[in-house]
Amino acid sequence: MSNTKYILGHFADPDDMMHGIEKLQENNISIYDAYTPMPIHGIEAKLGYKRSRLPIAAFCFGITGTCAGFSMIYYMLVYDWPMNIGGKPAFAMPNFVPICFELTVLFAAFGMMACFMYANHFFPGRAPRVMDLRASNDRFVLAIDAKTNPYPEKIVDLLNEAGAVEILHNERKYVSYE
Template sequence: MKRNLLIGKYWDPDKVMAALDKLTGQGVNIFDVFSPFPIHGIEPYLNAKRTRLTVASFIYGVTGFLTAVTMMSLIYGVVWPMNIGGKPALAFPSFVPITFEMTVLFAAHGIVLTFFIVGNYWPGKRAQLLDIRQTDDVFIVAIDKAKIQDESAIRAVFEETGAYDILETEYER
């Protein structure tokens, strides 16, 4: 879905935080902030929801655990039982290292795949950048024009807080 955005470009993250503080104080809904590095304390301004990736990671880990225990129980207890040093075929303490590794393997790979699917990333996808320098040294505050009541007030806030460029652009997520 294409959106028309009003963006303000900054050189300094402190000025971005000042702009976000003033904009949210006026009741403006912030569409997104593009930054070359994480800015501590920005989440409340973006109304960021708590991620559910931890739940997905737990589910993938449990799946790996159950797969490892089932696989080793079937292989060592039913299909190919071996007598190694007089130990029983289903010696669960010997399953611990493989179970741990399978749990970590399933959780790590599952969470990476989930991240790519949810984020709509795939090999060869080109990133849509609002400014080529947003991954280097430029901070961008983006406001969705469809949700703006007074555009001149937002432009005034951008100017007050030190935005070096204010412009309108289209963005498709």
């Protein structure tokens, strides 16, 4: 087997790419990923992606911010330096609400950003993994793992049937002139 990692099928139209996904899945060929210049409704479900867990992480970070704000204010105003201001109690809940809210939003925002960057490998110093630069401009690209799919000729034929404009495999370019 060659050292080729991926077979790339380029499509000019998103409908052709969705048709290509269907054709490949009908033949039990696993798709590594799809790269598009714009969001396509329903592609996550078609590729079998699970729902993101980012909202759960945001909730956990938000609760952490609320607890941090509440415990910080309680420690400062009730335990460390209690003051009697105008006869009000030191533990007055309405006074805690704005700061707890702000820390909830702050922790949730920074936590979601950190989780997103970690999950997508966007940390500093890492080179971006780009299959083809045209995928961010005008092409819809399907990447098929060449190591797990043993019949590359079959994949090339299926991509051509689906309407691929160009197929890159083994340093060779298959161009469709239809």
